[in-house]
Amino acid sequence: MHEFQIIKKYFSKLSKNNKSSLNLNDDVFFDKSKRLVVSVDTYVLGIHFIDFKNPELVIKKIVRSSISDLICKGVEPKYYFISGSGNNQYFSKSKLDKITKSLKEEQKKYGIFLCGGDTVLSNKLSFTITSIGFSKKIIFRNNARLGDDIYVTGNLGDSYAGLKILQKKIHTHKKLENYFKIKYYQPDLSFRLTKKLFNFANSSIDISDGLITDLEKLINKQKLSYLLNLKDIPISKNLKKLLLSKKLNKIDFVSKGDDYQILFTANTFKHRIIDKTAKSLGIKISKIGKICSTIEKSQFIDEKGKKIAIKDKGYYHNF
Amino acid sequence: MHEFQIIKKYFSKLSKNNKSSLNLNDDVFFDKSKRLVVSVDTYVLGIHFIDFKNPELVIKKIVRSSISDLICKGVEPKYYFISGSGNNQYFSKSKLDKITKSLKEEQKKYGIFLCGGDTVLSNKLSFTITSIGFSKKIIFRNNARLGDDIYVTGNLGDSYAGLKILQKKIHTHKKLENYFKIKYYQPDLSFRLTKKLFNFANSSIDISDGLITDLEKLINKQKLSYLLNLKDIPISKNLKKLLLSKKLNKIDFVSKGDDYQILFTANTFKHRIIDKTAKSLGIKISKIGKICSTIEKSQFIDEKGKKIAIKDKGYYHNF
Numbered sequence: 001m002h003e004f005q006i007i008k009k010y011f012s013k014l015s016k017n018n019k020s021s022l023n024l025n026d027d028v029f030f031d032k033s034k035r036l037v038v039s040v041d042t043y044v045l046g047i048h049f050i051d052f053k054n055p056e057l058v059i060k061k062i063v064r065s066s067i068s069d070l071i072c073k074g075v076e077p078k079y080y081f082i083s084g085s086g087n088n089q090y091f092s093k094s095k096l097d098k099i100t101k102s103l104k105e106e107q108k109k110y111g112i113f114l115c116g117g118d119t120v121l122s123n124k125l126s127f128t129i130t131s132i133g134f135s136k137k138i139i140f141r142n143n144a145r146l147g148d149d150i151y152v153t154g155n156l157g158d159s160y161a162g163l164k165i166l167q168k169k170i171h172t173h174k175k176l177e178n179y180f181k182i183k184y185y186q187p188d189l190s191f192r193l194t195k196k197l198f199n200f201a202n203s204s205i206d207i208s209d210g211l212i213t214d215l216e217k218l219i220n221k222q223k224l225s226y227l228l229n230l231k232d233i234p235i236s237k238n239l240k241k242l243l244l245s246k247k248l249n250k251i252d253f254v255s256k257g258d259d260y261q262i263l264f265t266a267n268t269f270k271h272r273i274i275d276k277t278a279k280s281l282g283i284k285i286s287k288i289g290k291i292c293s294t295i296e297k298s299q300f301i302d303e304k305g306k307k308i309a310i311k312d313k314g315y316y317h318n319f
Numbered sequence: 320m321h322e323f324q325i326i327k328k329y330f331s332k333l334s335k336n337n338k339s340s341l342n343l344n345d346d347v348f349f350d351k352s353k354r355l356v357v358s359v360d361t362y363v364l365g366i367h368f369i370d371f372k373n374p375e376l377v378i379k380k381i382v383r384s385s386i387s388d389l390i391c392k393g394v395e396p397k398y399y400f401i402s403g404s405g406n407n408q409y410f411s412k413s414k415l416d417k418i419t420k421s422l423k424e425e426q427k428k429y430g431i432f433l434c435g436g437d438t439v440l441s442n443k444l445s446f447t448i449t450s451i452g453f454s455k456k457i458i459f460r461n462n463a464r465l466g467d468d469i470y471v472t473g474n475l476g477d478s479y480a481g482l483k484i485l486q487k488k489i490h491t492h493k494k495l496e497n498y499f500k501i502k503y504y505q506p507d508l509s510f511r512l513t514k515k516l517f518n519f520a521n522s523s524i525d526i527s528d529g530l531i532t533d534l535e536k537l538i539n540k541q542k543l544s545y546l547l548n549l550k551d552i553p554i555s556k557n558l559k560k561l562l563l564s565k566k567l568n569k570i571d572f573v574s575k576g577d578d579y580q581i582l583f584t585a586n587t588f589k590h591r592i593i594d595k596t597a598k599s600l601g602i603k604i605s606k607i608g609k610i611c612s613t614i615e616k617s618q619f620i621d622e623k624g625k626k627i628a629i630k631d632k633g634y635y636h637n638f
Contacts (some may be wrong), residue, residue: 010415011401014422014433029398029434036355040400040449042437081348081359081446082330096329103333114333115348118361124443128402130359 027205030138036306037133039069045125052090052125056098057185059127060260063106065208066129068189068260072206072207073140074197075133079115082129086087086120110191142221143203148265150226151274153190156211156234156261157253158183172242179238187260190302194283197264200274204264210257212300212310219291226297228289230254230308251300251308265291346388346524349457356452358388364444369485371409371444375417376504378446382425384527385448387508387550387579388607391525392459394452398434398612401448404441429510458583461540462522467584469545469608470593472509474555475530476572476579491561496555506579511600516583519593523583529576531629533620537582538610544617547608549573549627584610 029038043062045052052058068078082103084091103114112131125182162184164170197204205218211233215226233254235243243250266274271287278285292298300308348357362381364371386396401422422433431450481503483489484496487494499614516523524537530552534545552573555563562569585593590606597604611617619627 010419011422011433011436014419014426029400031398034355034453036451038398038400038434038449038451040402040436040447042402042404042439042447044404044439044441047440059412079348079350079357081357081362081449083359085361085443085445100333103330107333109451115357117330118447120361120442120445121366122363122445124404124441124445126404126439126441126443126445127449128358128359128361128437129571130400130449132355132357132451134353165495169623296340 003053005205012066016082024095026070026073026141028073028075028138030135032136035134035136037070037073037075037135037138039066039068039131040128041066041127042128045094050163051165052095054185055090055095056102059099059102060106061185061187062127062129063103064187064189064260067110067112067278068206068208070131070133070186071189071191071194072204072262072264073138074194074201074204075135076194077110077112077131077133077136079117079132080112080129082117083125084119084125084127086125087121090125091119100209101110110189137198139201139204140199141205141218144219144222144291145202145267146224146266146291146293147268147289148202148291149268149271150215150228150263150265151285152207152211152261152288153261153283153285154188154233154259154261155234155239155284156207156259157235157239157250157256159187159258160253161242162241163256163258170242170246172245174241176238180242184258187258189260190262190283193262193277193283196277196281197262199277200266200270201264202266204262205282207259207261207263208257211259211263213255213257214263220264223294225296226289227292227296227298229234230301231303232286232288234286234288251302257289279308324380327478327557341626345392345460347392347394347457349392349454351455353426354453354455356392356394356454356479358385358450358455359447360385360388360620361445361447369482371414373504374409374414375421376566376636378418378421379425380504380506381448382422383449383506383508383579384585386431386523389450389452389507390508391523391581391583392457392512393513393520393523394454394457395513396429396431396450396452398451399431399448400434401436403436403438403444403445403446405438405444406440406442408563409444410438414505429508456515456517458520458523460522460524462538463538463541463584463610464521464586465543465544465610465612466587467521468587468590468606469534469547469582469584469610470604471526471530471553471580471582471607472602473507473578473603474510474553474558474603475526475578476554476558476569476575478577478579479572479575480558480561489561489565491564495557495561504576506577508579509581509602510528511583514601515596515600516581518596519585519589520583521585523581524591526578526580526582527576530574530578530582532574532576533582537584542613544615545608546611546615546617547619550622551605551621553603553605553607570621601619
């Protein structure tokens with residue numbers, strides 16, 4: 001059973017009496033009266049990060065992954081807590097120094113503060129990060145409107161290319177390899193867009209599990225379908241280069257997850273304000289599809305105008 | 320290095336700019352302006368619970384252990400988040416049913432709500448619980464006053480007897496064994512005392528690591544010592560029976576931790592109101608010692624009036 005299926009099936013009964021919890025159907029918990037937004041995520045070695053040779057990089061990835069849950073909802077993260085399970089091998093003096101230095105950099109970059117946590121002995125390395133922000137409102141899932149345009153920030157696929165390079169399944173020249181590794185460990189969060197999202201987004205989610213998986217989560221309880229155009233899905237110049245030189249398919253990279261870009265839907269007439277916001281902030285925002293009615297089936301159209309079978313929906317953290 | 324030493328040494332630098340975090344010197348995080356209180360704890364199989372044969376009991380123990388951090392500070396817990404790492408062996412349908420039922424019971428008992436969490440695949444079972452409450456004020460550590468009396472709620476040592484019975488290191492008759500096992504898995508939290516603590520406590524902590532360890536944490540930055548009287552440390556009738564029949568020493572049981580009783584200090588003139596509160600709530604509160612100046616060394620006096628060497632300060636979750 002996949003992670004959110006477990007949560008949904010068993011734990012959703014427990015939160016029924018509590019209106020704030022969104023019945024565990026969103027990535028964040030929101031208490032409107034307290035203006036409190038909370039996200040809790042666990043990251044396990046071998047599942048969410050492939051090794052711990054570079055603790056300074058792993059720690060950046062997991063902190064960004066955690067605060068991304070808040071950012072994509074229009075909420076600036078303020079506090080975070082880290083609970084780490086591991087042994088001396090993972091928490092040696094030199095590794096702890098690197099972790100601390102990294103956390104300091106992330107704190108400065110995103111205006112967040114470490115507020116506590118726990119460290120326990122375990123032969124299996126894992127981290128749980130609790131991120132907290134304060135907001136009067138959030139942008140929900142399950143709130144897309146028929147006819148909404150689908151947008152995504154930044155580029156997709158770089159992180160997956162980085163993973164494949166780290167796994168030594170793709171080889172290219174050092175400079176390009178480094179570019180993708182950095183994108184895998186230090187995904188670009190569209191942090192400056194956070195508060196602006198309220199100006200146009202009807203619904204939003206961050207892309208952690210993969211474009212299709214997260215899009216389906218976004219609309220999961222709604223009687224809606226989607227139309228996505230592969231040609232409009234933004235990729236970096238470097239990924240274009242890599243795909244071309246290795247004869248790889250774009251589709252195999254853009255829906256694999258770990259991008260931590262914001263996927264949102266907005267009414268068509270918001271197009272101008274979205275473009276303006278993107279320009280003024282220097283953030284790339286691309287229109288990649290449309291929300292349709294369920295009379296049509298969801299469709300993914302390739303660059304030649306042909307339908308792509310939606311089978312590989314992303315990954316559920318078990319690569 | 321022990322858990323709180325790791326946190327202290329490396330992570331305390333990161334929270335320096337943030338007044339609310341108490342420099343990670345307390346068990347909870349408190350943001351006065353937001354009235355927010357947060358506690359994060361991780362529980363690992365083989366360290367914090369000995370097996371997962373009875374998931375319905377383990378889950379009660381770890382939820383109580385987590386909310387106990389708030390309760391001892393005068394804060395009623397409201398929300399909790401569970402992040403579980405494990406595999407199908409641990410999260411089978413029947414185990415999940417038991418866990419859900421248990422959580423429901425705890426929710427009703429303590430007025431708390433499950434608000435989210437995460438479940439991830441791992442061959443090592445662990446849980447991280449984030450507990451959240453709201454309060455204008457909390458009772459801090461490092462705030463004991465010279466001459467304060469030292470108090471503890473409930474009984475100590477039952478949980479440790481339960482652990483030894485579960486580990487098959489102590490054998491007695493079934494009824495008594497069951498009593499201690501229940502105390503190990505379902506410690507009595509002095510929940511009804513929570514808000515009353517503000518009427519008398521100068522400083523407080525819950526006993527999780529052990530009476531002496533937690534008392535030393537309570538006064539850790541203060542130039543103070545303590546005097547404890549073994550004869551005044553409250554134990555249950557059942558523990559008295561067990562100690563007598565097995566010729567075991569009280570001292571070996573009362574400072575081992577996992578009691579989740581509240582240890583607090585109060586001015587001597589608060590004695591009457593403490594007694595009155597205890598009576599009206601039906602909660603046992605015992606005066607067990609005194610806060611002294613550092614001119615004297617900390618002392619633990621046995622039942623014959625002799626000094627006990629303070630060597631076994633409790634345990635650091637590595638039994």
